[in-house]
Amino acid sequence: MKIYFALISAAALSLSACGGQQETAAPAAVSEAPVAAASEAPTENTPAEQAAPASAGNAAAPAEAGECETVVNSDDQMKFDKQELEIKKSCKEFKIVLKHTGKMPAAAMGHNLVISKSEDASGVVGDGAGATAANDFVKPGDTRVIAHSKLIGGGEETTFTVDPSKFAEGSQYEFYCTFPGHYGLMHGTVKLI
Template identity: 35%
Template sequence: MTARMICALLLLAGAARAHADPCRVDIESNDAMQFNTRQIVVPAECAEVEINLKHTGHMPAKVMGHDWVLARDADMSAIINGGLAAGFNRGYLPSNDPRVIAATRIVGGGESVTVRFSTAALQPAAHYVFFCTSPGHATVMRGTFQIGVATRVARNP
């Protein structure tokens, strides 16, 4: 068995494990200011959701740092503006802002971060978005977050 085959098998095993628990979501970000998905859907049965954000790039957090923030659609702009005022050292997030449902710290290239949150307060009919609060990033780095069934499929090109 070649090293490449072993590598492929390990990747398959990793993918199978990742998909085994639908309440755990892996999302990647990169040096090109992108998330690798624009839509996250978790089953309504998930009492808790775990988001694993990986930065697959190489650039440092101060230059191309990313976080993953969940909020209601209507609260996104205010949170981003609050984050801008807070600055890098506060993770580009307004402190103790109840509009932030879940958030990771900012990660740079090669780093990963995990956040877990309860879905108890989420409502199936409400519109939730995830986004990155690094300055200017959310124009591209954003997507929809949904509890329950997907109504439409959206992917990055």
């Protein structure tokens, strides 16, 4: 019996010794892995980082024509600084930068810029109020909307683009803010030039 116990305890010792070796071996293997991954990662990223600015530069060059871009300011007094927004029809896409020069947050004095036919404005504004701030006060998928910006608060700005081919000859277009209660002071005419 003594021999039997001795064998068992010897087996147990060798098992625990074995487990101990594995435990000490495992962290060594793990600590090697991140080093290998980290040393590989930069060599993979470097070519991608070099390629990105080159392609961005090429794409930005033709779109940088100043005639296809305008800035509209809005403020804490619930006003746009333009009563008329000129959009050049010959532009492939027309960029509009909306700035909020005030200090009030979007929840209290948020502004957006929405463009539609004049006859559709009241419907877009009405449905926009129900769409809530989470949807920038524009009903999702509203086909009456030619283009619209995000809702912004004081100190923020946002840029969006308009496709000039979406404006039909002979129709009247407006731009306005759909934040509830703002349309009365915040609307103007879109003039296609």
